[in-house]
Amino acid sequence: MQSPEPYIGLLVHLLLCISLGVGLIVAAKLIRHRVTTSHPAKHDTYECGEEPFGPAWRPTSVGFYLIALVFILFDAEAAFLFPWIQALRDGGPAAFWGMVAFLAVLFLGWVYAWRKGDLDWSR
Numbered sequence: 001m002q003s004p005e006p007y008i009g010l011l012v013h014l015l016l017c018i019s020l021g022v023g024l025i026v027a028a029k030l031i032r033h034r035v036t037t038s039h040p041a042k043h044d045t046y047e048c049g050e051e052p053f054g055p056a057w058r059p060t061s062v063g064f065y066l067i068a069l070v071f072i073l074f075d076a077e078a079a080f081l082f083p084w085i086q087a088l089r090d091g092g093p094a095a096f097w098g099m100v101a102f103l104a105v106l107f108l109g110w111v112y113a114w115r116k117g118d119l120d121w122s123r
Contacts, residue, residue: 066118070110077106 084091084099091098113119 063118063121066113067121070113070118074106074110077102 080102081099084095088095088099
């Protein structure tokens with residue numbers, strides 16, 4: 001059986017991290033600024049200096065979320081193009097055709113979303 005000596009450093013590090021986290025939370029609670037009264041305007045919805053109209057929690061169209069998800073998907077996938085371009089010379093033809101296949105699948109997903117009508121904002 002192995003002795004626990006190699007794990008002492010890990011245990012000290014873990015205890016230090018936990019005590020630092022708890023200590024900072026306690027210190028923040030002790031030295032925070034306490035306000036006894038609050039102005040009603042502080043709790044009002046604020047957007048670019050405009051006066052809010054209607055409730056802040058109103059229903060949003062599902063189409064908004066579909067377009068946002070498709071945007072995040074294509075934005076994250078486009079981030080893979082930059083390291084690929086940097087490594088293309090070292091990767092050779094396999095890297096090139098691998099990315100062509102990747103972009104083809106991505107394009108097919110875009111065509112599918114477009115054909116299904118998920119990119120139509122007025123829907």
